Amino acid sequence: MSKKVLVALSGGLDSSIAALLLKQQGYSVTGIHFGLFARKNQQNNSYLAATKAAKILNIPLINKNIEQYFSDTVIDYFARQYSNGRTPCPCSFCNANVKWKVLHDEQKLHGFDFIATGHYAQTTKHNGVSRFMKATSDLKDQSYFLWSVPSEYINSILLPLGTYRKSEVREIAQSNGFGYLSEKPESMSICFLEGTDYREFLVKNHLANPNTYGNIVDEDGSVIGQHKGLFNYTIGQKQGLKLLDKSLCITKIDPDKNEIVVGKWDNLNHKQLKLTNCKFPSLPLGTHQNLTVLIRGFGKNPEGLSTLELKDNGTGYVKFSEPVWAATPGQPVVVYAGSTLLGGGYLNESF
Structure with missing residues (x-):
């Protein structure tokens, strides 16, 4: 009997091709669409896109309305962070607290063997612990946004796009009935903002x-x-x-x-960061050297190798060999050993 996999299916290019590849690999694939948005037009368009993809794939589709949960969790976090003078990363927060959590819950409820998404990342074993790792293509790597997904989920996670380039995914779409997706421009905006400025969104929705x-x-x-x-x-x-x-x-x-x-701009150059709410599964307390760090924010990403010092109260300190500019409180600081994601924390202070 084929192994059963539940795929998060938005109806966009990446999730559709992820489901296609898994089906071609012999898995019994079911899609799940998450209803996230209060705006009915946005909600309906998202569901119709997922339904169309599921029909082309000839797979069943579960429609899971989590609008209130998403609002209470992700949008509330987004608003609170800005009100507290911090710059949030809602995609990272959503992955850990909504998307993968709901996928994991639905997996257990319905008896699926695996769960999957269209993220460009991979999984691996590092010192006996299941971890995420970077995608083959650095240009599209999305492992950064998965840093706080619970490690116990990873054993049952499939990421079929991790070894593909975006151009290759578009080619697969063209030859498998998804040509209408292959030419669509890639969305870089936060999903619930729908292209609007975040300030306008917060004020309009009485969140600021x-x-x-x-x-x-x-x-x-x-x-x-x-x-x-x-x-x-x-x-x-x-x-x-x-x-x-x-x-x-x-x-x-x-x-x-x-x-x-x-x-002055030069006053934003720092060589040490304090992290809070650290998550480094199975990484012992103390000092760890020769690591690379990613920060997706306003400033330039740190270059060279870094040192991580983990404390026992969920805090950590990252020291850089070269100064990092404009590291922004609230942003995730994600730490790698080579291509393997070790964990991360939220930036709290710069020194």
Whole structure:
């Protein structure tokens, strides 16, 4: 009997071809579509796309409405982070707390052998522990967004696109009835924003107060301007500050004082980061060397090898051989040994 796999099926290119490849490999494939959005047009379009893909694939499709759970979990996190002067990564948070959790729950409920998505990443064993690893193509690698997915899920996860380039996936689509997807431009925006500015989304949905004005101060504490609510700003930002000195950028956001601190760009160069809410499965406390680090944020990613020091209270410290610029609180800091993802944590402070 064929092994049964449950595939997250949005109806987009990557999830559709992931399901196709698994079916070609002999798995008994079922798709599951997640209803995430409060806007009915967006919800209906998403479901119709998944239904069309399932029909072409000739596979059953489960429609799982998790709109309220998604809103209470991901969108609430997104709004809280900006209100606290931090810059969130909702895709990473969603993977751990919604997408893979629901997939895992549905796997257990319906007796599937495996769960799968269209992420460009791979799985491996590292010192006897199941872990994610980078995709073959660095240009499309999405392992960064999987850093906090519980390690106990990984044994039953299949990632069929991990060894493919995007161009190869488009070619497969063209020759297997998905030509209508192969030419579509790739969406780079956050799914629930639907192309709108995040500030507009927060205000429109009453998730941020546009009237929470506060001071902009220089690094000596002198007031030199006013801001229009902390959620409008991020570290390294220059635009929208309306300051006389146009060379100044945001170096710190202080939610306790409702203040924004500005300074010179060079003041954003740091060689050490403090992480909180660290997750490094089976990695012992202490110092670990010769690691690489990824931070997807406003600034430039750190170059060279890094050192990680893990503490026993869920915190960690990353030290870089070269300074990293504009590392932004709230962003995941993800650590690798070669191509193997070891874990990560949320950036809390830079030194």
